[in-house]
Amino acid sequence: MTNESIRSVEIERTSAGQYDVRNVRGGVIPMGSGDDERFTPVELLLAALGGCSGIDVDLVASRKTEPSRFVIRVRGTKVKTEEGENRLENLEIEFDLTFPDGPEGDRARQVVPRVMRQSHDKLCTVTRTVETGTPVATFEREDAGK
Template sequence: MEIERTGAGRYDVRNVRGGTIALGTGDDDRFTPVELLLAALGGCTGIDVDLVAGRRAEPTRFVVRVRGDKVRDEAGANRMENLEVEFDVEFAAGADGDRAREAVPRLIRQSHDRLCTVSRTVELGTPVSAFQRS
């Protein structure tokens, strides 16, 4: 992953496959780092749920909402609290839709408890090192 400055408070994030996301400070329509964190949380679990439930039936609605509160703690450091990933998923009536609907709560739990690398990493509090290469 590489992040390149393209202007004051403007950056392009590039993955090794050539994909690009516009990153910024929140002064324009570019995603902020916190928004990308929330997107990663919801996207990781969303993909887990969708890939398995979608084998049973194609969803008629599949929306994942992610929210959290940005707070400043007692030490004056910023962090996120109250992170929530909410699923709004619907399937058509019928046996296949019933099977998919019944699987969703279990799939959400499995993703949260063991499959989603993003939420597992956040919850475990994995250390991050930051340094300047000379």
């Protein structure tokens, strides 16, 4: 694995149940347990699913013309399995897109279904990772707590 292929974030506790998620470029997203306006980890996962495919669709369709409406809704049902495990089921990404009338808008509308399929089947790292079911390793830093 090269340094160019590694993706990472750092999560810092700011107070009880409140955290800041930072990327290597200096961006910060507030995260919490759902007791306030901060995004929960599940909401951030949903945002990642929609954002990944949304960016793919936007980059291609907006080359044809600027959309007059570009909204993505992502939802899933939180369930507890018989084994007591929490997870999301029925994940859906809904694109609510409108393009202007005319030839440019027609071209944009025409490419959207193809790009959505390509994003889902091949391009979107987030969707591909979720659907593949990639294992997640959890460990404590060796010198933690010292």
